[in-house]
Each structure stands twice: as C-alpha cells, then as structure tokens.
Amino acid sequence: MSSWLANTISEAEQVNDWLSPKRAESLALLKNTPWPNRKTEAWRYTPINVIERARFSAANDTDVQITAIENLDSIDLVFIDGIFNLQASTNDFPEGLFITQLSEGQSCEWALDGFKKTKPNKHFFGLINDALATSGCIIDVAANARIERPIRIVQSFTSGSQSHTRILVRVGPSAKVSVVEQLQGDELCFNTSFAEYDIGEAATLEHYRLAMQCQAAISIGGSHFSLAQSAKLTSNLIGFGSQLSRVDMDIIHAGENAISKLNVIYLLDGKELFDLHSSFEHTVANGTSDQNIRCIVADRANAVFNGRIHIHRDAQKILASMNNRNLLMSEDAQVNTKPELEIYADDVRCAHGVTIAEIDEQAMFYLQSRGVSRIDAQVILSFGFINELVDQMPNVAIADWLRPQLRNRFANMEIR
Amino acid sequence: MTDQLDEALQREYEAGFVSDIESRTFEPGLDEDVIRRISAMKEEPQWMLDWRLKAFALWQKMPEPDWAHIQYEKMDFQSISYYSAPKSMDDRPKSLDEVDPELLATYEKLGIPLIEQQQLAGIAVDVVFDSVSVVTTFREKLKEQGVIFCPISDAIREHPELVQKYLGSVVSQKDNFFAALNCAVFTDGSFVYIPKGTRCPMELSTYFRINELNTGQFERTLIIADEGSHVSYLEGCTAPQRDENQLHAAVVELICLDNAEIKYSTVQNWYPGDENGKGGIYNFVTKRGICHDSAKISWTQVETGSAVTWKYPSCILKGDNSIGEFYSVALTRGAQQADTGTKMIHLGKNTRSTIISKGISAGKSNNSYRGLVHMGKGAKGARNFTQCDSLLIGDKCGAHTFPYVESRNPTAIVEHEATTSKVSDDQMFLCRQRGLDPEKAVSMIVNGFCKEVFKELPMEFAVEAGKLLEISLEGSVG
Numbered sequence: 001m002s003s004w005l006a007n008t009i010s011e012a013e014q015v016n017d018w019l020s021p022k023r024a025e026s027l028a029l030l031k032n033t034p035w036p037n038r039k040t041e042a043w044r045y046t047p048i049n050v051i052e053r054a055r056f057s058a059a060n061d062t063d064v065q066i067t068a069i070e071n072l073d074s075i076d077l078v079f080i081d082g083i084f085n086l087q088a089s090t091n092d093f094p095e096g097l098f099i100t101q102l103s104e105g106q107s108c109e110w111a112l113d114g115f116k117k118t119k120p121n122k123h124f125f126g127l128i129n130d131a132l133a134t135s136g137c138i139i140d141v142a143a144n145a146r147i148e149r150p151i152r153i154v155q156s157f158t159s160g161s162q163s164h165t166r167i168l169v170r171v172g173p174s175a176k177v178s179v180v181e182q183l184q185g186d187e188l189c190f191n192t193s194f195a196e197y198d199i200g201e202a203a204t205l206e207h208y209r210l211a212m213q214c215q216a217a218i219s220i221g222g223s224h225f226s227l228a229q230s231a232k233l234t235s236n237l238i239g240f241g242s243q244l245s246r247v248d249m250d251i252i253h254a255g256e257n258a259i260s261k262l263n264v265i266y267l268l269d270g271k272e273l274f275d276l277h278s279s280f281e282h283t284v285a286n287g288t289s290d291q292n293i294r295c296i297v298a299d300r301a302n303a304v305f306n307g308r309i310h311i312h313r314d315a316q317k318i319l320a321s322m323n324n325r326n327l328l329m330s331e332d333a334q335v336n337t338k339p340e341l342e343i344y345a346d347d348v349r350c351a352h353g354v355t356i357a358e359i360d361e362q363a364m365f366y367l368q369s370r371g372v373s374r375i376d377a378q379v380i381l382s383f384g385f386i387n388e389l390v391d392q393m394p395n396v397a398i399a400d401w402l403r404p405q406l407r408n409r410f411a412n413m414e415i416r
Numbered sequence: 417m418t419d420q421l422d423e424a425l426q427r428e429y430e431a432g433f434v435s436d437i438e439s440r441t442f443e444p445g446l447d448e449d450v451i452r453r454i455s456a457m458k459e460e461p462q463w464m465l466d467w468r469l470k471a472f473a474l475w476q477k478m479p480e481p482d483w484a485h486i487q488y489e490k491m492d493f494q495s496i497s498y499y500s501a502p503k504s505m506d507d508r509p510k511s512l513d514e515v516d517p518e519l520l521a522t523y524e525k526l527g528i529p530l531i532e533q534q535q536l537a538g539i540a541v542d543v544v545f546d547s548v549s550v551v552t553t554f555r556e557k558l559k560e561q562g563v564i565f566c567p568i569s570d571a572i573r574e575h576p577e578l579v580q581k582y583l584g585s586v587v588s589q590k591d592n593f594f595a596a597l598n599c600a601v602f603t604d605g606s607f608v609y610i611p612k613g614t615r616c617p618m619e620l621s622t623y624f625r626i627n628e629l630n631t632g633q634f635e636r637t638l639i640i641a642d643e644g645s646h647v648s649y650l651e652g653c654t655a656p657q658r659d660e661n662q663l664h665a666a667v668v669e670l671i672c673l674d675n676a677e678i679k680y681s682t683v684q685n686w687y688p689g690d691e692n693g694k695g696g697i698y699n700f701v702t703k704r705g706i707c708h709d710s711a712k713i714s715w716t717q718v719e720t721g722s723a724v725t726w727k728y729p730s731c732i733l734k735g736d737n738s739i740g741e742f743y744s745v746a747l748t749r750g751a752q753q754a755d756t757g758t759k760m761i762h763l764g765k766n767t768r769s770t771i772i773s774k775g776i777s778a779g780k781s782n783n784s785y786r787g788l789v790h791m792g793k794g795a796k797g798a799r800n801f802t803q804c805d806s807l808l809i810g811d812k813c814g815a816h817t818f819p820y821v822e823s824r825n826p827t828a829i830v831e832h833e834a835t836t837s838k839v840s841d842d843q844m845f846l847c848r849q850r851g852l853d854p855e856k857a858v859s860m861i862v863n864g865f866c867k868e869v870f871k872e873l874p875m876e877f878a879v880e881a882g883k884l885l886e887i888s889l890e891g892s893v894g
Contacts, residue, residue, distance in 0.1 A: 338820050358826040
C-alpha cells in the first residue's frame with residue numbers, strides 16, 4: 001500500500017460525524033481494494049501515480065476570484081478548497097428550495113439514506129470521498145416546486161490544496177430545477193468531488209458540470225443520477241483536461257418512462273488527460289437514453305472514454321444510443337475509447353457508434369478555396385463539430401458564456 | 417411458442433456419439449515428465465523439447481485470466497490427460513487403406529469424406545483425432561506444387577528450419593495463459609507451407625475430434641504463406657457428448673509474407689453441453705496472424721458450439737498496405753457462453769481492416785463481442801471499419817459488446833458501429849403474411865442477418881454453416 005493511501009486511511013479513521021456508519025462501510029471496502037494500476041480495467045489508460053508523488057495541504061486561506069457566468073442569474077454556493085464561503089454565496093433562497101451544509105446534515109432526515117444511494121461503490125476515489133468528504137451541501141427541492149434561477153455550485157481550488165466535497169440533491173416529485181457544478185483552479189491541487197442526484201417522479205433536472213480545471217490540477221469526481229418514474233434529465237459536461245482529470249457519470253433509470261440525455265464536449269491540449277466514464281443503467285422497462293460525446297484532442301493530449309449501456313433482465317422496451325466522435329489534431333495526440341453494451345433483455349433497441357479521424361481534407365479544401373486561411377478553416381470546422389452540442393444546451397446564458405471560452409481554447413491549441 | 421423453444425433447447429447434439437476405438441492415453445496430470453514423454457513419443461529434436469519446457473516454466477507462473485465476460489468452474493489442470501492416441505496409430509498408416517475402419521466410419525458419420533471422392537470436392541484434409549493427426553490426404557499431389565501440408569509433428573522432424581524460424585513468432589510462449597499451456601503440451605495439428613508465388617491448387621482442411629474422456633485437446637497450427645502465394649484453409653471440429661467439461665486450448669499462427677494471402681475459415685461445432693450447462697467443451701483458443709507488406713489475412717468464423725468460447729482471431733498489420741479482415745457469426749443457445757471478437761493492430765502505413773461480427777443469442781446464453789482496434793503511431797492513412805450487430809431471441813439471454821478503440825495517428829480513420837435488437841415484429845409480420853411459418857421466418861431473417869459473413873465462407877462451408885444455424889435455431893421463436 002502506498003504511503004499516500006495509508007495516510008488517507010488513517011485520516012479517514014479520525015472523521016467522526018453523523019455520516020460515520022456510511023463512512024465505515026466505504027472505508028472497509030477501501031482497505032480491501034488494491035491501489036489501481038494499468039491492469040485495473042477502470043484505470044487502464046489513466047495513470048494515477050502523480051497523486052502519490054505530489055504533496056498537498058488541507059486548505060489554503062486565500063482570496064479567490066470566482067469566475068462569473070455573464071447574464072446568468074444564479075443562486076451561488078461557493079466553496080474554496082472545499083470550505084464554504086459565505087460572502088460569495090447567495091443566502092436567500094426561493095420558496096421550495098432548502099440548502100443545508102453537509103456538516104449540518106443530521107437535520108435532514110433523508111440525507112443519511114441519500115448518501116451513497118446513487119453513487120456506485122466500485123469507484124476507488126469515490127470510496128475515499130465517502131470516507132473523507134466533510135464539506136459540501138445538501139439541496140432539497142420540494143415537490144412541485146419550480147426553481148427558475150439555476151443553482152450554481154462553484155468549487156475553486158488553490159495551489160497545493162487537497163479537498164473532498166460531496167453534494168446531495170433531492171428533487172421532489174414534479175419539481176423542476178437546474179444545477180450547475182462549476183470547478184475551477186489550474187494550479188497543482190488534488191480534489192475529489194462527487195454529487196448525487198435523486199430525481200423524483202415526473203421531476204425535471206437540468207444539469208451542467210463544467211469541469212474546466214486545467215494544467216497541473218488533479219481532479220477526480222463524478223455526478224450520479226437516479227431517475228424515478230417519468231423523470232427527465234438533461235446533463236451537459238464540459239471537460240478541459242489537466243494533468244489528471246477523471247469524471248464518472250452514472251445515470252440509473254430506476255423508474256419507468258424516464259428520459260435521460262447526456263452531452264459531453266472535451267477539448268484537450270498540451271499533455272492533458274481527460275478520462276470520462278459514463279454508465280447508463282436501465283434497471284426497469286420503458287426508458288429512453290441518449291448520449292453524445294464529442295472530443296477534440298491536440299498536441300500530446302490523451303482522451304479516454306468508457307461508455308456503458310447496461311440493460312437489466314426484463315427491462316424491455318428500451319431505446320438507448322451512444323455516439324462518440326473524436327477529432328485528432330496532432331501526430332502525438334491519442335484517443336482511447338471503449339463503448340460497451342451489456343444487454344439482458346430482447347425487446348430493446350440499442351446502438352452505439354464511434355469515429356476517430358482528423359478534420360476532413362475535402363471540407364478544408366472547400367473553405368480554403370474560398371479564401372479562408374488554413375488555421376481559420378480548422379477553427380471553423382472544429383468549432384462546428386462541438387457547437388452542435390452547445391446549441392442544444394437549454395440554458396442560453398451558459399451556452400453564450402461557453403462559446404467564446406471554447407473558441408479561445410482553440411485559438412491557443414497546438415494545432416500541428 | 418415456449419414449447420417449441422423448449423423442444424429446440426433439448427435438441428440433441430448430432431455429433432455427440434463416442435467412437436469405440438482402442439486408444440493409448442496418458443494418465444491425467446501435468447509435470448515436466450509428461451512433457452518429456454510427449455516430446456519423446458513424437459521423436460522430437462532437443463530444441464523442441466527445450467522450447468516446450470521453457471513454455472511450461474512460464475505457464476506455471478501465470479495466473480488464469482478472468483477478464484472475459486464468462487463464468488465457468490476453474491479447471492484442475494492435473495486432472496486432464498495430455499495425450500491420447502488411437503492405439504492402432506502406433507505405426508502410422510501409409511495410406512487411407514490402412515486406417516482403422518472404425519475411425520473412417522466416425523468421420524463418415526460426421527459427414528467428412530476422407531476418401532478419394534473428396535478429390536471431386538477438391539479439398540485436402542488433415543484429420544486430428546484427440547492428440548494425433550490421423551491422416552492427411554493429397555500430400556503427394558500438393559508436393560508437386562511445392563506445397564507442404566502435413567501434421568506439425570512431421571514438420572518438426574522433416575522441416576525443422578521452417579518450424580524453428582516461425583513457431584512462436586506470432587504467438588509466443590508467454591503470450592497468454594492458455595497459449596503458454598499449449599506451447600508446453602501441444603500434441604499435433606497442421607503445418608502448411610506455400611512456396612513463393614504459388615496459388616495452392618485446392619482448399620486445405622483440418623478436422624478436429626476429441627474422443628477420449630478426460631482428455632484435453634491442444635493442437636497447434638502453423639501456416640506460412642511465402643511471398644506472393646495464396647491459400648484457403650478450412651477448419652472444423654466436433655466432440656462427443658460428455659457430462660464433464662473438456663478443455664480445448666489451441667494455437668493458430670499465420671505468417672503472411674509480402675503480397676501473400678491467407679483465408680482462414682472455421683466452423684466450430686464442439687459439444688456445447690446440455691441445456692443446464694452441464695458438460696461441453698471449454699474452447700480457449702489463441703489465433704493470430706502477421707501480415708507483411710501488401711499481405712492479406714481474412715478470418716471467417718462460424719461459432720455454434722462449445723460451452724464456453726474464448727477466442728479472438730487477430731491480425732498484426734505490420735507491413736505497409738496490408739489488409740486484415742474478420743467475419744464472424746457466433747450463435748449461443750442453452751447455457752452457452754461466448755466471449756469472442758478480434759484484434760486489429762495497425763502498425764504499417766495504409767493498412768486496412770474490416771470487422772463484421774454478428775452475434776445471435778437464444779435460450780439463456782450470453783454472447784459477447786470483445787475487440788480491439790489499435791492504430792499505432794506509424795499507421796499513416798490506415799482505415800478500420802467495424803460493425804457488430806447482436807440479435808436477441810428470447811428474454812433470458814444476453815448480448816454484450818466490449819470494443820476497445822485506440823488511435824495514435826490523426827490520419828488514421830476508425831469507424832465503429834454496433835446495434836442490438838430482436839427479430840422485429842414487422843419483419844415477422846411480413847414473412848408470416850406471405851405464408852411462412854414462424855420458424856422458417858426466423859431462420860430466414862437470421863440467415864439474412866448473417867449473410868455478410870456467410871458470403872465470405874468457401875461454398876461447402878457456407879452450406880454447412882447455414883444448415884448448422886438452421887438446426888440450432890429450430891423452434892427458438894419466442
């Protein structure tokens with residue numbers, strides 16, 4: 001066992017709060033799980049030894065500029081190195097919305113059951129997060145509530161920090177809410193950030209995870225959703241890759257007639273790595289799921305995708321699709337992708353597709369023949385490739401804020 | 417409908433008889449001594465024995481792989497007998513006339529004509545019964561063209577320079593657990609050498625049969641196609657119906673030199689076990705070929721048998737402009753489990769590969785496609801197209817897809833598609849409206865589903881494969 005893990009475990013054994021019974025379960029599992037390496041299927045393309053090598057401190061007491069999303073009137077919850085920042089956060093909530101700090105979670109009677117309800121046990125760092133996350137928040141949306149302003153959870157990380165946060169969200173029946181998880185901070189830091197969403201009957205959740213930590217950051221986390229009958233989820237993930245970025249998205253269809261959609265864009269540059277694991281679990285009959293993953297990889301970056309559709313026995317009448325398209329922009333970039341189907345019911349229609357290629361030379365030629373420079377043509381075509389997904393975002397303010405950011409990232413990308 | 421399904425599931429395995437042939441079998445167990453004895457029986461040179469012992473030492477250190485989507489009771493490798501030969505084979509027959517008539521009858525029963533009538537079909541056959549190659553037809557005729565087609569044990573003695581150069585060059589002794597075991601204990605198999613610029617005048621074929629109880633079959637096939645040559649090779653197999661699981665761990669190596677072409681077709685029909693998963697063959701096979709410049713390897717397989725199949729025929733596209741193809745139909749029913757697919761490793765420039773995989777699951781079986789497409793750094797302008805479709809018949813079975821796609825070169829283009837569905841009601845309705853009974857309709861739809869693969873098979877095999885599917889599917893309409 002590595003010394004990092006030994007320290008982490010002994011640190012976790014000190015934690016004593018209302019979540020202790022749940023933490024103990026995960027800690028026991030953690031002790032029996034070997035440190036992941038190249039032979040561990042879930043970490044096949046993602047080396048994690050950087051975590052052992054780096055030195056981290058608990059938290060820094062610094063003032064951090066929070067990136068604003070223009071024209072977005074949101075309810076902000078700000079965490080700096082995992083510590084809640086009251087000044088930067090909104091403190092008046094609309095009717096039907098209840099927000100509690102994780103440390104005071106014993107006051108929510110459902111929170112103990114909600115903890116670890118949708119997040120699977122298989123994730124190594126998920127177990128670490130279970131044992132160590134003492135900060136975060138619990139969000140409860142009352143039945144039939146319509147929360148118009150999006151809830152924005154900003155997590156900012158400073159140099160050398162290590163933090164573990166957990167977000168629990170319960171969306172009551174027929175309620176409607178939109179949640180934005182925004183992660184920022186490019187310095188060397190290590191954070192695990194997991195969120196669990198319990199979406200009630202006929203409720204609607206609009207979700208964004210803006211995993212835009214770059215460069216030296218080490219960020220591991222995931223958003224996990226459970227959909228009750230007729231619930232609806234649209235989730236958008238933007239990934240910017242860093243020294244080590246790993247996001248797990250698990251979507252569980254626990255009730256019939258639920259609809260889920262996941263759109264993912266990731267843009268990688270330099271020596272960055274972004275590893276996305278998505279999993280759709282259709283445990284009951286009648287459901288629709290759709291995922292679109294678009295990825296542009298430049299320079300020496302490594303894009304990893306492991307998508308999974310799992311249709312359980314007797315979960316008939318499922319329509320599931322997965323589409324993964326990758327653009328390779330340089331000689332040294334790499335894409336590793338694995339779209340899996342695991343199907344135990346016969347009356348279903350499942351499809352997945354993967355393509356990996358460079359920008360179409362014919363399209364390039366067309367633009368160049370009309371006087372567009374090669375570089376501009378490349379930007380136009382690759383931006384078009386991902387803009388399709390940006391256009392599908394239900395929240396216009398977020399889409400408008402993202403476009404220049406994405407374009408900026410292209411402009412700075414190492415294209416051949 | 418369910419009655420029909422049950423009936424089909426209880427259908428007997430047609431090749432499940434036991435041939436009462438006196439045989440000489442080693443007592444179960446595996447140690448260095450057994451390997452020395454196998455080697456001595458085969459009158460092998462020292463280098464061959466050393467090679468086997470090295471593989472055995474490596475195997476002992478290897479763990480049994482568990483990553484495949486299959487569940488089976490782990491084998492006790494000490495309870496298997498590693499050598500079994502029909503007794504009358506001790507002094508080998510020189511021609512078919514000397515072959516034990518009982519043996520010939522066995523093959524007759526299986527519908528494999530060994531005798532001269534085969535000349536009309538134009539196929540040369542090598543027959544492997546348990547651990548030894550029984551007979552190879554048309555050796556002399558092939559020799560006129562310089563083609564060598566013989567049991568590998570003969571080749572080790574007669575053509576050591578070729579065997580020594582190529583054996584283990586594609587599947588090494590430490591490749592994987594079952595390949596290492598095969599390297600240590602393989603008993604026979606076919607050896608083929610096609611000289612430069614020669615087009616093999618007839619199709620070559622090997623038929624494998626496991627007959628003895630508690631034996632494992634470990635055959636090794638080595639095919640070398642020298643520059644500019646062409647060969648089409650067929651492989652078939654059956655085993656008696658037994659309650660115990662028997663192990664079949666074969667290795668096939670293909671070496672395809674510049675501008676050569678090898679077409680390798682398999683119809684696999686090992687005993688699949690009964691409907692509860694009792695008995696049947698564990699088919700753990702390593703098949704791989706290497707393509708040099710502008711060479712082409714084409715794998716076609718129809719998998720209908722075996723309790724557990726673990727098989728990934730692969731191509732290493734090392735030479736520029738080389739081509740790899742993989743066409744597969746895998747049908748599982750009863751309690752069968754199949755984890756099969758291919759690996760296409762693109763290393764050279766402008767290499768191309770096509771993967772067409774059709775999985776059909778019925779009963780309570782599980783059928784997985786597992787494949788890897790790797791575009792190396794040097795695979796400039798390489799292309800891959802993969803299509804894997806699964807068809808589910810009945811609601812107790814499973815169909816899975818685990819494709820790995822790795823690209824290291826921006827000019828390489830990879831496309832992968834997969835779909836899973838059942839026989840659609842619309843298709844059924846259309847067929848029934850035109851007067852076909854449901855069984856015929858399903859058979860027709862499935863045949864259509866597999867058409868892309870069947871058309872790759874040599875004619876005789878395509879007919880056999882089509883029939884095999886029809887029999888296996890009979891009544892599986894749910």
